Amino acid sequence: MPEALDVPVVPDVSVAPDVPRRRRGRTTLMIASAAVLGLVAGTCAGYLVQADREPTKLPSLSQPVVAQAKGAGPEPLSAAQDRRVKTDGDLRKLLIKRPKGTREADWLSDDGWMDIGEYAESYTKPAGAFRGLVSDEFRRAAVTGWRVGSTYSVEIRLAQYRQEENLAAADAAEDGHYWANEESGTRSWDIPGTGDGTAYVHTKADTKAGYLPMYEAEAHAWRGDIAMEIWIYDTKPIPKSKIMDLAKQQMERL
Known part of the structure; x- marks a missing residue:
């Protein structure tokens, strides 16, 4: 890969203590505790009232048989309508296709998959990232990318989580x-139809001795159990339309 494509890696979000995470707050715990106390108090009051009443005769256990409604019932969802069918299949098929006239990204795996170890290696602190991904119930990740000329490159990842414990x-x-907004000279726009999905363009180039200045744009969004990440790099400023078009196309496939 040419020196100009020496792209920065994604920051390690799993070990930074100040990264905002979705946690159950103290207010939620207080409400839950109050609900339990209310249930106990109501149960005690119920026992006191019942103690002063005459026993009530129980109804017969024999109940009339309800005839089953005619008809086959609701039709099951088709594969096109059932999102679980789509996302539990080959995740790589949900990635947008590499545009014509572009070259394959030679820094990606040939099969289009990233296991948890490979995914953790893309962070600045892989060991901490690996532990965080295990805790977040990382399932798998599909990746694609391409190059245009000697300086322009794109990488798109779909990371899927099991989500048995939290909305990872x-x-x-x-x-x-969080990390995109940490960079200076950053502009951002909402991705239509995604809720809180956002596209970012960093107008300040990353400079290193011996390398050409590198500009970056990125996008982050999620749907269901899949998080989408898009990265664009070039030696010249990246327009909003480049990152926004890719983000909209990719989210439409989810």
């Missing part, structure tokens, strides 16, 4: 927003 996909997108 939403948290991953939120962390992406």
